[in-house]
Amino acid sequence: MIEATQPQLNPVRTVPITDTSRGSLTRLLVTMAAAVLVLAGLRAASSVVAPVAIALLITIAWSPASRWLQQRGWHPTVAAVTGVVVGAAAVALLGLLIWSSLLQLQSELPAYQERIGALRDSVTAFAAGLPFEVDTSRLASAQALQPEAIVGYVLGFIGGLTSTAGNLAILLLIMVFMMIEAERYPQKLRDAFRASDTSIDRLDGFVVSMRRYVVINTIFGLIAGVANTLLLLALGVDLALLWGVLSFLMSFLPNIGFVLALAPPALLALLQFGIGRALMVVGGFFVINLIIDNVIKPRYVGESLDLSPAVVVISLVLWGWLLGPVGALLAVPFSIALRLLVDSHEESRWLGHLMSDSDAGTASTSNGDASA
Known part of the structure; x- marks a missing residue:
């Protein structure tokens, strides 16, 4: 008689939870909780953090000019x-351009309303001639076709910047003291924290990268803004100065800034002149920004903006939510600062690889070359 043999199952091996794994989990939870608290604090103090961040970036960008003036005998306070x-003059000029454009917008709103009505009628007539039925009953009340909606988000964005500029006295005061103290910060860090020369060199590298990004993007943003303004003036599009200012501001938003700067003038050209002139605006913007962003700027920017597009978009959303429109403009500098910070430590360098637009092998090679 054959006895049935029972299959023998391998015993389940249990992995004991060690103190090390518990410690790692605890550190992760504490880090996440601290990050949530920091983000909540930044959002609550956005009215103070935004002017300080702007003052810091302006100080970093101006420090070479201040040093140049001091080398020629200027007192540090006078240079600051x-x-x-x-x-302040640049902010005043920007505000003057925006104010004049808003006055023009207010006077032109009735004409825009009439053009929107004519465009709505044209769309309805075109839809009626199609071989299939199209519901156009909602066009009459569509909020997206109102002139206020076309420029509303632009004015809201610039209004957020204006509210920050409302703290101009605080901003200027912070800038004065930052510029006066800028040259003494490295020695103060050595004395206060006994920082090594390597740490100071890393800080200098961070400052140089930030300055390079701010200065280069400001210069090429001005070039793009002026070129786009001249294009709109040549095509007769209203509010050309306002759209030029918007184009300059949007140059600090990679990937999506071009679309945000293009949409309002293209829609306005469609209202004023029709589809032909609107396509000319789109084509002109595309050519100008293609030449600047893909041909000229990379020769000067180099690898200073080595960020993944996904990281850029997430940063725009996060910092825009935390600090408003100012946060959106500062999202890329903040991301660059974070990437440089994590790259400077071996245990967090993996996060820098994830944030980088290059692959891990390339990043590792470049890091090795830099350390060599």
Whole structure:
């Protein structure tokens, strides 16, 4: 008689939870909780954090000019005040351009309303001639076709910047003291924290990268803004100065800034002149920004903006939610600062690889070359 043999199952091996794994989990949870608290604090203090961040970036960008003035005998305070005056003049000029454009917009709103009605009638007539039925009953009340909606988000964005500029006195005061103290920060760090020369060199590298990004993007943003303004003036599009200012501001938003800068003038050209002139605006913007962003700027920017497009978009959403429109403009500098910070430590360098637009092998090679 054959006895049935029972299959023998391998015993389940249990992996004991060690103190090390518990410690890693605890550190992860504490880090996540701390990050949530920091983000909540930034959002609550956005009215203070935004001017300080802007003042810091302006100070970083102006520091070479301030150093140049001091080398020629200027007192540090005078050099700092000169930088503040230049910054205040730039903000005043920007505000003047926006104010004049808003006055023009207010006077042109009735005409835009009539053109929207004519465009709505044209769309309805075109839909009626199609071989299939199209419901156009909602066009009459569509909010997206109102002139306020076309420029509403633009004015909201610029309004957010204006509210930050409302703290201009605080901003200028912070800039003065930052510029005066800028040259003494490295020595103060050595004395206060006993920082090594390597740490100071890393800080200098961070400052240089930030300055390079801010200065280069400001220069090429101005070039793109002026070129787009001249294009719109040549085509007769209303509010050309406002759209030029918007184009300059959007140049600090990679990937999506071009679309945000193009949409309002293209829609306005469609209302004023029809589809032909709107396509000319789209084509002109595309050519100008293609030449600047893909041909000229990479020769000067190099690898300073080595960020994944996904990281850029997430940063725009996150910092825009935390600090408003100012946060959206500062999202890329903040992301660059974070990537440089994690790249400077071996245990967090993996996060820098994830944030980088290059693959891990390339990043590792470049890091090795840099360390060599």
